[in-house]
Amino acid sequence: MMQTLHRRECCRLCGSRRLELALPMKASPIGDAYVPASRLNEPQDLYPLDLYLCGDCGHVQNLDIVDPESLFRDYLFTTNSSSGLVEHFRAYAEDVLSRLKPRPGSLVAEIGSNDGSLLRFFKDKGMRVLGVDPARDIAKQATASGIETLPEFFTSELAAQIRKKHGPAAVFCANNVFAHIDNLTDIVFGIRDLLAQDGVFVFEVSYLVDIVDRFLFDTIYHEHVSHHSIAPLAKFFEKTGMQLIDVQRNMSKGGSIRGFAQRLEGKRPVQPIVNELIAAEKTRGFDRLPLYRDYAARIERLRAAANSFIDNEIARGKTVAGYGASTTTTTLMWSFDLAGKLAFVADDNPKKQGLFCPACHIPVLPSAELYTRRPDYTVILAWQYADAILKKHERFMKEGGKFILPLPALKIFP
Ligand SMILES: [Zn+2]
DSSP: OOOOEEEOOSOTTTOOOOEEEEEOOOOBOOTTOOBOGGGTTSOOOOBOOOEEEETTTOOEEEOEEEOHHHHHTTOOOOGGGOHHHHHHHHHHHHHHHHHHOOOTTOEEEEESOTTSHHHHHHHHTTOEEEEEOSOHHHHHHHHHTTOOEEOSOOOHHHHHHHHHHHOOEEEEEEESGGGTOSOHHHHHHHHHHHEEEEEEEEEEEEOHHHHHHTTGGGGOOTTOOEEOOHHHHHHHHHHTTEEEEEEEEEOGGGSEEEEEEEETTOOSOOOHHHHHHHHHHHHHTTTSHHHHHHHHHHHHHHHHHHHHHHHHHHHTTOOEEEEOOSHHHHHHHHHTTOTTTOSOEEOSOTTTTTOBOTTTOOBEEOTTHHHHHOOSEEEESSGGGHHHHHHHTHHHHHTTOEEEEOSSSOEEEO
8 A cells, every 4th residue: 555655844843943863763664554465465665764853842753754544544453452551541540530630520532542441431430521533443433332432633623623512621631642643733722722721631652761761662653753752842832822730650651651731821730740850851861962872872782682693593594483563563673674584473462363564574473383383583572571471481482492582682581
């Protein structure tokens, strides 16, 4: 399928044209474009994935934008297929309700609401809920299951229509989508217009500080066009008539922030943590290039270490497989030059099994195949889940199989 690509010329948050290449990334296919055998003859292109730093506000972002229609309309991932996420959302809803104490019957709206997993918890606590999600099939299923979901991209225009029909929102949530949207200004204008005077916008996104400190560069993929830190976001909110009032860090996606913002005229105080985190980012230099140059050099050292080990073993006649077929593993596979070196990729998600990895077309097979095909080494591409994978396949190791953990440091098990 042809994807359309456009190049952004100015910062997504502040509009500045002072954009500098901060982290060069290898071009990659669309991370989630796993294909069935019937479509292997269709070429899959590689798209740039480089990160740029804004010289004015310090926002880190991708400038090469793949058309969101083709990225999100056929989205397959549903939240309730991931039990860990559902539990995360239960705690999320409880946290928001206990902090903000919206009156029962108030409107809680969410963009990128997927199958309604988060909104369902609010609904169970007596709130009125409304979801917005452009993935048509998922939106339809959510509505059928009792969580009304508009199958649209959220815009300021849609916000006005929602306010007219449903009234203002006491709570407005957006999880991860804040990293997905190219035109964030219009989205935030829409959020502000839909919020009640004392309403709060709650968003969760991967935190740039964790992306750097915990080697989460595999969360850089075409759906994620922004990699947020707090200083640029705080300025951006002010410019759009909002105010960032609180931030919590959590381990979602390996390291995220949950931010709380209100309309500029809102009465909630700004918590000290906001300015503390901004100061810490500045001290470490997240608004300047050297930090990213250093990060790139550390990634390159890890890439080289993994490759020299794997190349040596392949030269000795050993076979190598991968473990994990997701969007992040696509980025890792291409960043680390592994696409041509793996005989197959094992994955425990039945929806992925039988498909082929984006562009390199390595087959995705159930992890039981480790025991029949017996690769000498299996690279844990889904390295954040290494503990669970190693535990699940103790028998494989007892029978002579070895795992390669490429990140956060090269390690061979057993
Ligand atoms: Zn900027």
